[in-house]
Each structure stands twice: as C-alpha cells, then as structure tokens.
Amino acid sequence: MDPSALKWACWCFHIALEAALNCCVSMYRASSQTFSCCKSGSPAQASPSLMALLCPKEFQVKMESLQQRREELEHKEEQLKEAFFKFDKFLKENDAKRHRALHKASREQLQAAQSNVEAIRLRQEIAQLLRERDRLQRHLEANDIFRSYLQTVIEKTEQFQEIKEMIDRVRTLVATQAVLVQRELGSREQVEEEHARLQQYLEESNNKVLQCNNRLAELQTQLEQAQVQVHQSESKWTEIQTTAAKKTLELGQIKMAVLNLFQMATKQMxxxxxxxxxxxxxxxxxxxxxxxxxxxxxxxxxxxxxxxxxxxxxxxxxxx
Known part of the structure; x- marks a missing residue:
C-alpha cells in the first residue's frame, strides 16, 4: 500500500474517532445533568415534558437505565481513549517501522551498489588473474625444457633425488655467494681504506724525505762553505806557520849572529x-x-x- 494513502486513511480515522468521542462526551454530560436534577428532587430544574410523562416507578427504571447508560458511556469513553492511545501508538510504531524500512531499503540499496562495485572489481580481478594464469601457463610451457633438462641431470647424478632439492641447493649456493660477495666488498673497502692510508703515509714520508733532502742540501752547502772557510783558514794557518818558521829561522840566525858577535867581541876584548x-x-x-x-x-x-x-x-x- 502507498504510504501517503495509508497516512491519509489514518488521519481520517483519527478525525472520526475524535468526533465520536466528542458526541459521547456531550450525551454523557446531558444525561448526568438530568440525573442530578431528578435525584435532587428539584422538578423546576427537570424537563417538564419528562416529569409529566414519567411516573415514580417508570422514573426509577428510567434512572437506573440512565445510570447503566452512563456507566456504559464511561466504559465506552475509556475504550475509546484506550483505542485512541493504541491507534496513536500504532501510528507512531508504523511511522517508526516505515522509517526503519526506508533506512533499511536505503542501506540495502547502498549495499547493493557496493556489492555491484565489488562484483565489478572482482570480475576485473578474475579477468586479470585469468590473464596472469594464461601468461604463467605459457611461461611454464616455454620453460618445460628446463624441467626436462633438470630431470635428466637428476637421473644421471646420485647426489639429488628431486628437482626441488637441486633448486634448494642452488639457492643455498647463491645465498652463500651473496654473503661471500658482500664480504669481498667489505674486504675491498678495507683494502681501499688501507691503500688510501698507505698512499697518505707515502705522501707524508715523501714530503718528510723531501724536507730532509732540502735540509741535507742546505747542510751540505753549509758544509762546503765551512770546508772552504777551513781550507782558507788552513791556507792562512800554513802561511802563518811558514812566515813564523821563516821569522823563527831569521830570529835564530840573528840570535846566532849576535851570539857569535858577542863571543868574538868579548874574546877580542x-x-x-x-x-x-x-x-x-x-x-x-x-x-x-x-x-x-x-x-x-x-x-x-x-x-x-x-x-x-x-x-x-x-x-x-x-x-x-
């Protein structure tokens, strides 16, 4: 059923229920007023036509029927109120159910849209996996010759029983080779560092040797100059010694001459x-x-x- 039509029908029923409830309340109030007037014994307040028509017994019966009618009306009023509250609760529950149904429908629509997107993604993934499977199948067929070759090698050798054992052995050897290569690289780096240190030490040693050679050349020059000075000094000393020897000889000759002259003079005299x-x-x-x-x-x-x-x-x- 259309929700708008259901809402319209509920609204009409609510209006009719309110009208019936108002009518019952009016009748109850009129009956209550008549009953109170008759019970108080005030004929002036009662209706003249009603007082003229009713005798005491009939009046008593009428009053009892009115009392019963009043109780029925009160009971109906309670039933109408209860029905009104139930109907209002029904409307609220129905509205809540409608909201929940709409929310559930929107959520299911969202889930359906997400499911469609997920289905499209899964179909694309399946297609990609199928293409990958075909590619791997072609790759496997192309490399089947290597499997046959490895199987032939296993049949001819006694070291391995299966191809997997041979592949594991090769992987172990490759890993060992990688470790050895890494160690070799580390050793090469250390050798390069030591070579760089050696080059630096040789350069420093060459610089020190060059400085020592320069210092040695300076000292050699100073030595040559000192040797020249010594040679000059020795020449001067030799000349001085020669001159001194000559002077000493002359002095000795002079002394001998003076002594001879002295002896001759004293002897003569x-x-x-x-x-x-x-x-x-x-x-x-x-x-x-x-x-x-x-x-x-x-x-x-x-x-x-x-x-x-x-x-x-x-x-x-x-x-x-």
Whole structure:
C-alpha cells in the first residue's frame, strides 16, 4: 500500500474517532445533568415534558437505565481513549517501522551498489588473474625444457633425488655467494681504506724525505762553505806557520849572529861578562857598547899617536 494513502486513511480515522468521542462526551454530560436534577428532587430544574410523562416507578427504571447508560458511556469513553492511545501508538510504531524500512531499503540499496562495485572489481580481478594464469601457463610451457633438462641431470647424478632439492641447493649456493660477495666488498673497502692510508703515509714520508733532502742540501752547502772557510783558514794557518818558521829561522840566525858577535867581541876584548846565552838583547847591547868603546879607542889612538890607550878590564853592566 502507498504510504501517503495509508497516512491519509489514518488521519481520517483519527478525525472520526475524535468526533465520536466528542458526541459521547456531550450525551454523557446531558444525561448526568438530568440525573442530578431528578435525584435532587428539584422538578423546576427537570424537563417538564419528562416529569409529566414519567411516573415514580417508570422514573426509577428510567434512572437506573440512565445510570447503566452512563456507566456504559464511561466504559465506552475509556475504550475509546484506550483505542485512541493504541491507534496513536500504532501510528507512531508504523511511522517508526516505515522509517526503519526506508533506512533499511536505503542501506540495502547502498549495499547493493557496493556489492555491484565489488562484483565489478572482482570480475576485473578474475579477468586479470585469468590473464596472469594464461601468461604463467605459457611461461611454464616455454620453460618445460628446463624441467626436462633438470630431470635428466637428476637421473644421471646420485647426489639429488628431486628437482626441488637441486633448486634448494642452488639457492643455498647463491645465498652463500651473496654473503661471500658482500664480504669481498667489505674486504675491498678495507683494502681501499688501507691503500688510501698507505698512499697518505707515502705522501707524508715523501714530503718528510723531501724536507730532509732540502735540509741535507742546505747542510751540505753549509758544509762546503765551512770546508772552504777551513781550507782558507788552513791556507792562512800554513802561511802563518811558514812566515813564523821563516821569522823563527831569521830570529835564530840573528840570535846566532849576535851570539857569535858577542863571543868574538868579548874574546877580542878579553872580557868576562856574565850574560845568559838566551839573552840576545843583553848580548846585543854589550856588543854595541863594545863597538862604541872600540871606536872611541881608535879615535883616542889617532889623537895621541903615541901609544895605546889603556883598555878597561871591565865593562859596565848592559842595559836591557
């Protein structure tokens, strides 16, 4: 049924129920008013036509029927109220059910849309998996020759029983090779580092050797200069020694000549002079004095011409 038509029917029933309830309430109020007037015994307040028509017994019966009618009306009023509340509750529950149904329908529509999207995605994935399966099947058929070759190798060798064992062995060897390659790379890096350190050490050593060679060249130059100076000094020293030897020889000759002259003079003059042999200056002074005295004697002899002058036997001490 259409929800709008159901809502319209419920609204019409609600209006009719309210009208019936209002009519029952009006009738109840009129009956209650008549019953109260009759019960109070006030004929003026009761209807004249009703009082004229009813006798006491009939009035009593009528009052009982009115009381019963009143109770029935009250019971119907309670039933109508209860029916009204039930119908209102029914409308609310129906509206809640309608909202839940709409929410469920929208959720189911969303789930259906999501299911359609998921179905499309799964169909695409299935198609992709089928293509991948076909590709792997072609790849397997193309590589079947290798399986046959490995099977032939296994049949000819006694080391392996299945192809998987051989493949596992190859994988183990490949992993071991990778580890060894990694170690080799590490060793190469260490060797390169050590080689770099060696190159640095050689460069530093070469620089130190070059500095030492430069220093050695400087020291060699200084040594050559010192040797030249020593040679010059030795030449000067040799020259000085030669000159000194000549001077010493001349001095010795002079001393010998002075000594000979001193001895000849003293011997000629027959004098006794106490002068050491090494005192050349005293000997020379003595010879000079003797020569002066000889010259004076010759002069006096020439002046006198008669006889020799007396010769002194002693000489004055020589002055140094």
């Amino acid at each position: 027959k004098l006794q002079v106490d002068i050491p042999l090494e005192d050349t200056e005293a000997q020379l002074d003595t010879v000079r004095v003797l020569l002066c005295m000889t010259d004076l004697s010759d002069i006096l002899a020439d002046l006198r011409k008669g006889g020799p002058l007396p010769t002194p036997q002693t000489l004055p001490p020589a002055t140094t």
